[in-house]
Amino acid sequence: MPALFYKEWLKLRPVLALLIAGTLAFSVYLFLSVRHQFRIEHAEMLYYQANHIGRLFYEDLRYVPLVTGVILAVAQILPEVQRGRLRLSLHLPIGLAPLVLAHLLIGLAALGVILALDLAVLALTIGTFFPAAFVASAVTTALPWMLAGVAAYLGGALALLEPDRRVQAANLVVTAGVVWLCHLSRQYGAYDHALWGLAGLVALMAPAVLLPAHRFRDGGGR
Amino acid sequence: MRPRSPQFRAPQSRAPLSRPLGWLTLALLLTGVSAIALPRLYDLAFAVDVAPTHLFYSPVREAFVFREHRGNHAFTYADEHGETFDRQTFEQQIPFIYYRNMALWGLLPLTLEGRTFDADTIRDARQVFELKAREIADRRPSIAVYPLLESNPGRARLRFPEDVFRMTDNRMEFLNVDVNRVDAALTALFTEALTAEGFAFPARLVAGKPTILKPFDEGYLIVDAEGVVFHVKRTDGQPRVVRTPIPADLGRAIRHIKVTENERREILGLVLTDDDRLFLLRAEDYGLIPLPTDGYVPDRMDAKLLINPLYPTVVFGDDAMVHAVAMTPDFDPVASYSRPVPGTRGLPHDVVAGALFPFTLSLDDHGGAFLTWRLDGHGWAGLIGIAGSLLLVLGMARARRAPWRAAAPVVALVALTGVFGLLAALLVPWPRDDRASLAPRPAT
Known part of the structure; x- marks a missing residue:
């Protein structure tokens, strides 16, 4: 198992560096864009817009986790299915489920680091200009976007491991459905009472990856 | 092996x-x-799409009249006894609602119950209060930071101050929005004014209308930890705190207050309690006027009070049922009526x-x-x-x-x-x- 982690680390290192660099660049942009608002408009009007009109100053973050999840899934899993490389790992004395879930765990941990970074950047940016209640609101508003990132990653795994094109398309449709459910509202705090159910739905995607993994081992990916 | x-x-x-x-x-x-x-x-x-039923009390017929929608362009205008009208006749049954059309059609002034009403008297007496299910404080996300407007701005329009306040466990804390830092002097000024009136921290509920798009500012109604309701305003930069006579046991049961600054300055707003009672809050003495809303379920229903010179009417309902109670000008019930809303049940697409x-x-x-x-x-x-x-x-x-x-x-x-x-x-x-x-x- 440690060898597996090392293999994944070697494989993911460059893309992780790229994603972290991208996140840092985005964070500079997010901070400057909010600061710009405070330079061109009176702060009290911005408070009014943020609180009562429901303008999301951090709206640009919305699809960043989604893109992150897709990039990570492609970077981690595409090389495995190309020319059936994963087949080599499947011959290790580890069951298919522990092996696949370990891969997912590594990917999710890497994704978790980047999504946590996104949330930290959001909290720091909003906290610089607004009091704590706005920070709490921004973070809970962004949580379903983070779930969309996780769904995109797991959906990437579902689709890439699946050998049959038609089933691959079906898996992408399910993923699109889950991602859509993470972006239903533009109102801040809209998911405050629905987050656990949504997290449960996204969590179902992890064991679901076992089916395409089996099908990959048994037939496809040559 | x-x-x-x-x-x-x-x-x-x-x-x-x-x-x-x-x-x-x-x-x-x-x-x-x-x-x-x-x-x-x-x-x-x-x-x-099926529009909700519009239900009114007609002072002309002394009966409830309604507009019902059955999908597409099928509207029915009728009264509670089953008589149907065309649209114009329907509007003439509720002249206090359609008084501008009445004026256009040359039907004003109008004499009802021995009193004569022209467009001006109707307009001056009309007022509408509404509480939608989605407006209730615990039914929508909110950020508990509020601007306290200057209620005597010395100019034609209201404007936002450069500070906001939040109620903490032991003080009314003001923050300067330009630097996002606590304003200690203002915090002490308002906290002391509240404490002097006997305010018990922390606050249970803060209710106000934080916008400058209103004719004047009445500040906030704040329910303290013991259920006492305080009226807090900022006048000439100074706190103006009134400990209202609303009983604390009722105050503890308050679920929502909708503050509505209206030019007539008679009613300060609507008060909803945990046991689904709805009150009008009188501006003059903070008296609570109970509205006859039996069957009102605030989590599902929108409520509307239509005030007119003869029969103020409270209407509340959801997509299944609509209820109305007509009252005297002193808000004593005169007549009531409930009607199922046709909705989409039974329409082909719904059955399929x-x-x-x-x-x-x-x-x-x-x-x-x-x-x-x-x-x-x-x-x-x-x-x-x-x-x-x-x-x-x-x-x-x-x-x-x-x-x-x-x-x-x-x-x-x-x-x-x-x-x-x-x-x-x-x-x-x-x-x-x-x-x-x-x-x-x-x-x-």
Whole structure:
């Protein structure tokens, strides 16, 4: 198992560096864009817009986790299915489920680091200009976007491991459905009472990856 | 005997459990997503929008009149005794609502109950108060930071101050918005003014209308820890705190206060309690006027009070039922009427949906602000769709010559979830179905 982690680390290192660099660049942009608002408009009007009109100053973050999840899934899993490389790992004395879930765990941990970074950047940016209640609101508003990132990653795994094109398309449709459910509202705090159910739905995607993994081992990916 | 190369056998030996688990979770996921998406797509394609019933008390007929919508362009104008009208006659039954049309048609001034009303007297007496289910404080997300406007701005329009306040456990804390830091002097000034009137921290509820798009500012009504209601304003930069005479036991039961600054300055707003009572809050002495709203369910219903010179009427309802109570100008009930709302029940698209989908799963705001999960069953009609889906999936099993063990879980899923499970049966490869899995590749 440690060898597996090392293999994944070697494989993911460059893309992780790229994603972290991208996140840092985005964070500079997010901070400057909010600061710009405070330079061109009176702060009290911005408070009014943020609180009562429901303008999301951090709206640009919305699809960043989604893109992150897709990039990570492609970077981690595409090389495995190309020319059936994963087949080599499947011959290790580890069951298919522990092996696949370990891969997912590594990917999710890497994704978790980047999504946590996104949330930290959001909290720091909003906290610089607004009091704590706005920070709490921004973070809970962004949580379903983070779930969309996780769904995109797991959906990437579902689709890439699946050998049959038609089933691959079906898996992408399910993923699109889950991602859509993470972006239903533009109102801040809209998911405050629905987050656990949504997290449960996204969590179902992890064991679901076992089916395409089996099908990959048994037939496809040559 | 221990095999020489266990690594070649281990994967196969652990496979049997994880493959059905993968199938089950993927099938459930697809079923769940389609139980949300398919009914929404169906509605998008076929749904008919039905407007709510408009119910009024007619001072002309001394009876309730209503406009009912039955989908498409089918509107009915009628009174509670079954007499129907055309639109113009309907509007003439409620002249205080359509007084501008009445003036255009040359029907003003109008004499009712020995009193004469022209356009000006009607306009001056008219007032509307509304409390929608989605406005209630605990039914929408909020950020508990508020601007306290200067109520004597010395200019024509209100403007936002450069500070906001929040109620902490022991003070009314002001923050300067330009630097996002606590303003200690202002915090002390207002906290002391509150404490001097006997305010007990922390606050239970803060209610106000934080906008400058209103004619004047009445500040905030703040319920303290013991249920006492305080009226807090900023006048000439100084705190103006009034400890209202609203009893603390009622104050503790207050769920929502809607402050409405209105030019007539008679009513400060609406007060809703935990036991679904609705009151008007008098501006002059903070007196609470109970409204006769038996059957009002604030979580589901929108309530509206139409004040006119003869019969103020409170109307409340949801998409199933609408209720109205007409009152004297002193808010004593005179007459009441309830009527089912036709809605979309029984319309063809609704009947088909009920039979096609055994249930609907939704993640929806239901007209409010919070998204919530909801599972709505469609009753016995849903069995039709389940039966059809079962026939199809059994046909599929036969055509694929699927072994009983592979077909059973799929058939069970379809039996429970109908067309949603059928979609999963079509799109998700069945457990132990493909040839490759039945005859595993030999390890190489």
